[in-house]
Structures are given as C-alpha cells and as structure tokens.
Amino acid sequence: MSETITVDQAEGDLIARREGAAGVLRLNRPKAINALTLEMTRVIEGAMASFAADPEVALVLIEGAGERGLCAGGDIVGLYHSARQGGDLGPVFWREEYIVNANIAKYPKPYVAFMDGLVMGGGVGLSAHGSHRIVTDRTKIAMPEVGIGFFPDVGGTWLLSRAPGEVGTYFGLTGEIMNGSDAIYAGFADALVPAANWPELRAALTAAPANASAQQVRDIIGRFAVTTEPGTARRHRAAIDRLFAHDSIEAIAAALEADGSEFAQGALKALRSKSPTSLKVTLRLLRQARQAPSLEACLIHEYRAALQVFASAEFIEGVRAAVIDKDRQPKWQPARIEDVDDEIVGRYFAHRGANELTFPT
Template identity: 55%
Template structure:
C-alpha cells in the first residue's frame, strides 16, 4: 500500500532577505484552520526577530485564490458552546489579524484570486496589499448568517463614503479596481509580474522601509481599470447613509434604478439578524479607537451568533446541503429584536485582548 504524503498547511520559508508565508490548502481554496493560525503566529514572531529578514510576504498556493476564508465546515461540525470550536478559532485568528496590523517590518500580501473573510484578515491589515487581474474580494458573511469579522468592520467603516456599508450588507464580490477604490488593497500588479517581484523583494537590504518598498512595487504595478463602484458612488452614498437597514432598503426602493433594485434584492436575501448586527458593528467601527476595539466587538458578536440559528442554517444551505435556500429565523427585519443586537456586541468576559 502506497503511503500518502501529508503536506504542511502552511509553508514558512526564507528566500534571501524575504520571509515567506504560503497558505497551502489549495484544494480547499486555502481556507483557514486553527492549526494554520497556530503556525502563522510563530512565523511572524520569528521573522520579526530575525535581523536578516527585511520584509514578509503572504501568498496562497494553487490557482484559485489566496484564501476563501475560515474553514466554516469545521466550525459547523465543531462544538457549539460559548467557548467551543468557533470561539477558540476566532480568538486566535483575531490576535493574528491585530499582529499583522502592527507588524514592525514591511508586510506584503498578494490577494490573488478568491480573497474573502479570513483571507481579508490575513492580507488587508498589512502595509502593502497587492491585487491581480484574478482578484475576487468580498466580505460575504451576511449570506451565511454571520458578520464581517477579522477586523472587516474596521476596514469597511473606513472605506470612502458609504461604500463599506454597501459591501457589508450586500456581501458583493469585487475585483481589483474596486478593491483599491474601497481601500481594501493598494495597487494592482499583473500575475505574470509576481515572480520577478518576489525575486526583487528577496534582494532587499534588511531595514528597508515601507517607502522604498512602495517604490519597488510601483515598478511592477499597472494602472487599474476604472472602479465600477465609483460609477455608483452618489447613489450608494445617498441610499446607504440611512440610520437602519430598513431605511436603506426604503431608499433603494425610492431610487428605483436597476443598480438600486439589484442591491435591494440582494440584501433582502440575507439573514435579517446578520444584517442588523452587521450594520450596527460597521456604524460603531466609525467611532472606534482602533482595530482591536473592532475585533473585540466582532468576537462578542461571533460568539453570540454561534449560539443561534442563522449561522448554522446559512452554512447548511451554502456548503452542507448546497440547496442555496436558507430559512432564516427570524425571517424578517421587523422580527429581529434590537435588544438582542445590543447585547451581542458587548465585550465578553474572556476577551481577545486582555
């Protein structure tokens, strides 16, 4: 009987003065597990302490994407308690997200292909966020009864105008140009230029700063196409400035354009509970002191959602039974109790950042 080789889910290596972290679950679109998080954290520590390392680069193996998000099947099948599988994973994951944001050396990520959810958390908090012609970026959590997490509410709250609110409530997937426009990425580099970029990064002198790296990236970058979101910016800013999800839907109805009607219908298909919770989190993130405050609130919300119905129903419909027909409970925005929403965003006792 032939032995089956088990490959590492994270490849950590040094190439010249470049520290590399390669997500290595290509058949699962590099979906993130807790074990992977536990390998990324010490890799960051080692690269930061190593005087010979000038910068760190995150990439994903395979051709499908950097990372499709957290391994939601594992969460679905795991222990559903306040300190169960989900809580343990999210606490560790969010600490790594914050670690990336405050990393003392230049941190680069190639957001090639599908980069969603947890993939955003590993890339969009870095100093240099690179998209390619294949990039498909999203925070689609409201479609599975969850909320934008991994610091997503912080990122979306600081997108131009109401672009972040639009992306949070629709969960829409965007390409390279829109990702840059929304502030989730910095520049576009053709996929064919990435190998030469990696070679150049490996030749960096330790101590090279972010300005020099930006100049290097600029030599490989191209001008992105016009952002589609920019074409609809006035409508988005007007309709998504409302004080509630309900008022946003009313504004979209009143606008009546094809873009507005499409957005309204997309939002109406999402979990009502997730929509209200997401809206509250994004609005609060605008006034937050920083990323860690948002992560703390997201953690409280995630733990609360993991005790409810819609997350498991959303995952069931999306990846277990794949019927694409989730039955949300409660089924309407009017039936969601706002008192529950406020309770679910209160920091939990066992905080992410003690």
C-alpha cells in the first residue's frame, strides 16, 4: 500500500508517502544531488510528525532520488546569494534545519537512513543522527565545510567529537572523504549493505510489521549487511591520534609538516587549502563539543557560529571560488593561520541573545 502524505506540488523536491509499514522521505532533486532547501526541510518536519502519529507506520526511511547520492548538502548557492544581498535565508534555514536534526536523533520510531553515494553536510544531518544508518560500497561521506569558509554543522561537531581518538578531528579539519567502512568506524553509520542489495532490503523494510521494534528493524538490515575492510581512518589511526591531538591549528600543522609520511603530507596539503579562520573555529567547536552534554548543546554552539559565518566575507568568498566562479582560488582574509587571532575566533562563539537557537519542549 502506498499513500502520499505530503508532496511539494510546485517542484516535487521532497516526496513523503507511506509504503507499507514505512514512512518514506525521498529527496527529489537528483540533478543537484538532492541538495537540501528550506522548503524541503519544512516538508520533512511535517512528514516526520505525521509518520510519528500514524499507527500503521513502523519506521521512517530516508533516501535520495537518482544514482549520485543521498544529499550533497544544503543549497549553498541560495545561501550565497542571500548573504550577498543582506537577506536572512541562512539564519532561518539553519534554525529550522538544526531543529529537524535534533528531532531525528530523538525520533520515537526507527529512523532508517540509506546513505548511498554522496552524503555531505546537510545530508549528514538528515542521516547520521538516525537510529539505523546504512552505508554502501558507493558511499562517500564528507563534511568539507572548512573549504568554503564554514565549519561542520548540522550536529557534525557532536558526531565528530565522539569518533575514536582524533579521527573526528582529522575528518573535520581536512574535509576528507569517508567510505562506508570509515563511516562505521567513525560512528556515522551502523551497517554496510551493497548497493545492489538495496531493492531487496527496501522491500523487506516496507513489509515490516506495523509494530516492529528497533531491534526487529536492525535484524532485517543485518540479514543484508556485510563485513567491511579497514578504511583510511583505521589504517592510519595511530598517526591520526598523534598528529591531530593538539589544541591549536598551528601545532597540528607543525606536527604534520615535521612528519615525513605520505599520509601526513596529504593531510597538510588539505589543511593549507582551507579557510584559516574556519580551521580555528572548527577546532574550537570540536574541543568544546567533547564536553557538551547533548546534541542540542552542540547545535546551539553551531548556530551561534553559523550566524557569524553568514555575516562574514569568508563564506561568500569560499562559495564563490568553489561553486560560482569555480576558480578554486579563494582569497581568505586573514590568509595565514597565525593571523587569525582570538578576537576573530571569539566572534563565532558570542551569545546571540534573542537570536539564540532554542528547541521546542
């Protein structure tokens, strides 16, 4: 049985419907690798509430249309134009998006995320906080925001700070890609199912009993899951823990420079391409997140920083270089890590008064 709950008739960018026992959320912008918009976020929020109240829905399943990925992140082109024009899309979008991220983490029914293909930024927020997270042999997960004058948000600092050792610090600062094995090791996913087996698994999930428990859903996924070979993070864990344990970007860069290994030099090259301000803000957020009592606390800190990002020239320049002009030559200000002082970084951590992010009780 398939019943449409909510559909954006104008664009069809987000389709929400019941298929058997599953409330299905399908991101439906395949040409944009399902990049998330404010309107899509609002449909997701409403559909999640409807599915939670529907006794015939045993689980929620989120997936992406097309073959390229679940979601390439937020609609940064729209955010770029709004920032340039002095609009308010960033503050409005991130507030609503972060609330959805928190709701996913505490959703009362099994929330199954099919993290096939590319999963970046906002796509991580829609999937990695779920209770049942499936990656495939085609999965490429990344939080590369430091390369556009931003930082890992959507609760990314909560996830990264809880990865083993300094694995989260490594992925957060370099923006490097996790494959399925890396994602499981870092705590971003739970099981790897070959993409070719997804249709059969999907059919089994939609055929689950209406009162299926979280363990029953886990058992269904387990029938299709396979063991994984160690990824980059596990293979280089000792070096990652040693090189990224420092509490300043200057010290991390110095450690990488002093290390002659190919891995360290590759990580150093990645750091040198990022916004110096974003690197320092990200490291501070990650260290702060280790002491945070909840995902919501991290999202509050991220929202404070995001408001400063939206008001800064770094984000506009980063998106220009990466997406608009595509010259890959951003002019960061300051251009050197050592010139990003405490006053600059402190602006990203200032209390926002009436503009603080709050969560519905």
